[in-house]
Amino acid sequence: MRLFKVLLAIALTMLVVGTSQAAKKETKVGFVYVSPIGDAGYSYAHDLGRQAVAKMPGVSTSYVESVPEGPDSERVISNMARKGYDVIFSTSFGYMDPTLKVAKRFPKTAFLHCSGFKKSANMGNYFGRMYQARYLSGMVAGYMTKSNTIGYVAAFPIPEVIRGINAFALGLQSVNPQAVVRVVWTKTWYDPATEKEAAKSLLDVGADVIAQHQDSPGPQEAAQEKGVYSIGYNSDMSVFAPKSHLTAPVWNWAPYYTSVVKEVQAGTWKADSAWLGLETGVIALAPYGDMVPQDVRDAVEVRKQEIASGKYKVFAGPIEDQSGKVRIASGKTASDESLLGMMWFVNGVVGTTE
Structure with missing residues (x-):
């Protein structure tokens, strides 16, 4: 009987330990998003990544959408950290700065900020070399334009956006040296009405081709209504403008996201700066519209x-x-440092960087 009690105690102890470890x-x-998830766009693309993380064993995920940049974001990020998010x-x-502030207060939490450049012992940053896909979409525009005027509806005059416009223009000029890119700033990330009106002005x-750097399909809808082409961004938004949509950097x-979470689970994650290119699969081009000829597709693929x-x-x-x-x-080739601070336009872009 005594032996039975000892064995039972051991079994119960192992069960408690096992449950605790589990x-x-x-x-x-x-995840913290700047715009609504919706069914397309920047935050939608990030949330598809979150959904992949949610399918991992031993992982739970949560998100807050439409969080304004500034004090509101610091509050949301702080709330997550206080609730024990890993x-x-x-x-x-x-x-970026709100994340850095919160990271200093919660040193055991891993923070990762998208598109910025600051980091700390427990805060890394990450982004994709979207300018590579921008260049390719510029090639498509260069082949498809007849007026040699490409309109570009741009968000904010920051290096990320300027770098993308420049890459787009270089891709455009590589196949059509006569074409130019005309830029209009909206100072928005997600404002369908404003972005659509900006496209109309172009x-x-x-x-006769409208490109964009925002989260809404507004510019593409404006292009379709006018009977011209469009190039989207973030995710495949062709459903909003099927007769207009040529492709999109996505x-x-x-x-x-899954690789980072695996590293955190294994205890091997370290804060660093990741800038991911076409070879990683993080950036790509959306499927081409039917109007894009095969020879154009082949040239872009090469x-x-x-x-x-x-x-x-x-x-x-x-x-x-x-x-x-x-x-x-x-x-010479531009260094990553110079690209990350790029605040000038290449020849062939019409507009100002402010």
Whole structure:
């Protein structure tokens, strides 16, 4: 009888320990989004990555959408940290400083900020080399335009957006040196009405392809209503403008998000800066519209493989700015540092960086 009690006690102890260990294995992962998830766009693409994380064993996820940049984001991020989240992804540029502040108060939590450049012992940053896909979409625009005027509805004049416009223009000019890119700033990330009106202003000056750097399909809808082409962003929004949509530079965050969570679970994660290119699968082009000829698709695919392999560099000189000044000399390639701080337009872009 005594032996039975001893064995029972051991079994109960093992059960308690096992239950405790199982409970500890759950990793809580939080995501903070600047816009509504909806069924397309920037936050939608991030949430597809979250959904992939949610399918991982021993993981639970949560998110808060439509969080303004600034004090509100600091409050939301702080709330997640206080609730014991193990990993928090803050997914907009304006969340950088708030994330850094919260990270200092919660040193045991892993924080990752998307599109910024600051980091700390427990805060890393990450982004994709979306300029590579922008270049490819610029090639498509260059082949498809007839007016040689491309309209670009741009969000905020920050390096990320300016870099993308420049890459788009370089891709455009690589196949159509006569074409120009006209830029209109909306100072919005997600405002369908404002972004649609900006696109209309570009259509009024002769643009027959509309590109964009925002989260809404507004610019593409404006293009379709005018009977011209469009190039989207973030996710495949072709359903909103099927007769207009040529393609779009898009995000696929699942590979990165799942890899980070695995590292946190294994105790091997370290804060660093990740800038992910075409070769990682994090960035890509959306499927082409039926109107894009096969020879155009083939030409873009060749260049895509060259960029992914490192054979071709988007920002390789000589590259001039709008004034004709050589910014990247022949035989030189722009450093990541210079790309991350890019605040000038290449020759062939019409507009100001402010």
